[in-house]
Every structure is written in structure tokens, then in C-alpha cells.
Amino acid sequence: MCGIFGVFGHKEAAKLTYFGLYALQHRGQESAGMAVSDGREVREYRALGLVPDVFNEEILSRLPGHIAVGHVRYSTTGSTTVKNAQPFCVTHGGCTLALAHNGNLVNAYEIRRELESQGSIFQTTMDSEVIVHLLAKASRKGIVEAIREAMGIIRGAYSVILLLPDKLIAFRDPYGFRPLCLGMVNGGYVVASETCALDLIQAQYLRDIEPGEILVIDENGLSSYKGMESARRAHCIFEFIYFARPDSYIFGENVYAFRKHLGEGLARENPLEVDFVMPFPDSGNYAAIGYAQATGLPFEMGVIRNHYVGRTFIQPSAGMRDFSVRVKLNPVKEILRGKKVAVVDDSLVRGTTSRTRVKAIREAGAHEIYMLISCPPIRHPCFYGIDFPTPGELIAAKHSVEEIRRYLELDGLYYLSLEGLISAAGGEGDKFCLACFTGEYPVPVERGFRKDILEKGE
Structure with missing residues (x-):
């Protein structure tokens, strides 16, 4: 999962991209970068770290131009090194291009091996x-046809923004796994992973980039081309459950409202007699609001979050996760003491974080603790860009709900059913990828890719 942002036709493209990436920081915290063009020359800057740590006024002043593409990285493929930071810039046939990609290709290893056998050298x-190598290979056919040809080869999730010296191009996989939208500001165009990035720079939302679409933005305006079609959509449901910002619109729906619907579904399926409802902030906030409003139970903030600690879900090591849990949330003893509480969270992946949090609430004096999870049990890894672990690390893959309840030392554990999740999605389950719950993958995974991941889980 990463955040991507692009600008065409604005004299301060670099500064706009900085603010766009700042709004998308939740989508990636390992590195940040941008490439900017003045119509002739492309300049780039990338580094490990958060957006405000990577960029400053002096660096931005060295990136003049009216076209830009930016990226914040959260790795699922490739190690955490500055050479893997994006945008990825290359010069081929005298033309420089820069590419920012959100998603995960399931046949990348297979393609890479074939390209290397033909003489390609990867950096x-x-x-x-x-993707860049495939575009270079077909460049003689023109950029649109090169993209169309590449789309016929790559498989998996990809929302891509491509910068050339005189144009910006956005294209998206035919299933529409990852969000990508188009906006307009001061006569220029912007492309972003989420609408919250448009809001920050006061850009007007125009529409989503369609699945399978190739959108070219140049001095002639917008030109849309069909890249590749699919018989179905497979929007990532976990974007709504966890990853997208609650103030964003993705896949045509508001994230905040969707999460409240999840809480309402939990209330219908699992009404509890407790003293109050509380979330694990911030991930459980909006489902907890929905649950409390649907049941009429009081809503309290039983734990307070330290907002200066990073998101535990995307920390790279177990040791760092455990440390973050200890400093991230602090129970409010006066509220919890002697109470029966319903704790709402958005998901349960490994279980180690939740176990530590439940223990802290118990030690703060809570009499009974019931946990409600606003999605079904996650039993299968994600191959399309979210860092769900291998099956051996997914607690629900090998343990029953009752076993997980005992491990977490809860008085009760309740998941939203798959039917409840689909109901929150307006009953249109066929529009979404539900593979992490069902194991039914919309795009077949390359045998070697999947075998490697599954073996790691054993």
C-alpha cells in the first residue's frame, strides 16, 4: 500500500505535490519522493522518512516545473532502501520518465526473470x-500503446501515475483494486490515491480514474483511452475497513459512513449488555460510533492515543510493534474501573497488539471486556498490496474464534459476518475483493510467488 499524487499545469507543482503527499502520509511512511518537469527537464528527489522530514523549502525550490508526480512508500515487495523509493526514474531513448505505483503485481518475478533473460538489467x-522495463521495450509504438501492451502482461493491483517531460499519465488495473481519482485546481489537473489529498489543496473532485483506463493529461487537456477490460470489479474492501482516511471518498463512497455502517452491522448481529462502548483509537472510532448509535449505549474514549507514535500495523518488526503498543494507547482508569465494556476495533491480524491492549484495559480495572471486530476473520494473505502476513502469522487462519478469545483473555469476542460486511457495502459484494476473508482471489497468483509466501508461513 502506497500513496501517489500527480500534478499537471500548475506553476508550483512541487509544492502542491508536497501537500498532496502530506495528506496521503497514512498510506506509507517508509520513504517519500517526487519528480518534477518544467516541460524539458525532469528533476527528482527521494529519501527515506516522512514527507516533512524528506522535503523542505530549499529542496522544493530545486524542483521547478508545472508537472509533478509524488509517492509515499509502504513496502510489500522490495526491501526498505532508498534505491527502492519512488517515483522510479529512468532515461530511455533520450526521454526521461518517472513512475509512481500503488499496488502489487502477482507475476512480477515471472516477468522479471523473462526480461533478464533478454538482457534487461534491474536496479x-x-x-x-x-512496468518501466515493459514500457521501454514497447516505446517505439508510442506511450499509450506501450502502456496498453504492458497492461496485457502484468497481473495484479496497480494504480500508476507516469510523468514524461511534457505530460502526465494515469492508468489503473482493470479490476480497480486500488483507488485513484482526478481533480482540478486553478486550471490544472491533479491525480491522487484519495480525495483527502484534493481537499487539502482545495482541488475540485472530478471523477475516479476508471478501472482499465489510460488517462493522458497534456497541453491539449484530457484524453482517455481503453487499456484493458475485465468482466468484474475487485475494489479492495480493506481500503474501507482500515486503510483509507475516513474523510476520503474512494470507489464512489465515503469512508466515514462506510465504517459507521460496519458498526451498525455489528450491533444488529451482536447486541451486548455493557456499560459503554469504546474504540481502540483511531482504527475503531467510526465503527464504534455506529455501534453505539445503533444500540443506544453510551460512547466513551476508554483509552487515549498518543498521536505522535506511528501506526503499529505497518511497523516492520514484531519488536517495534510491541514497543509502539506500550506507548501508543493509555487507558483512562477512572472510566474503566469496575465496568463492563465493549471494545470495537476494525480488524484482528496477528493478535499480539490486541492482546497487549486488552491486558492494559484489564489492569486499569475493567470488570468485563468484550471485543467486537468490524470485519470477518482474516484467514488468507493479501497478494495485491496490503501487508497481511503469511498464513502462519494470521491468528484466524489456524485458530477458532473461541481459541482467539482465550488467547486475548476476553470475556467475549465477536466478528462481523461476511454477510454483514457485504450488507454494509450495499449488498454489492461482487464489486469488491474479499480474498483475505474467503481465499477466493480475483487474479490468480503466480505459482512461484504464492509458493514462496505460503512456505514462509509454515
């Missing part, structure tokens, strides 16, 4: 680099 371990 990174990113799956995104294979």
Missing part, C-alpha cells in the same frame, strides 16, 4: 520496475 527489487 531495484521493486515489482514496479518491471
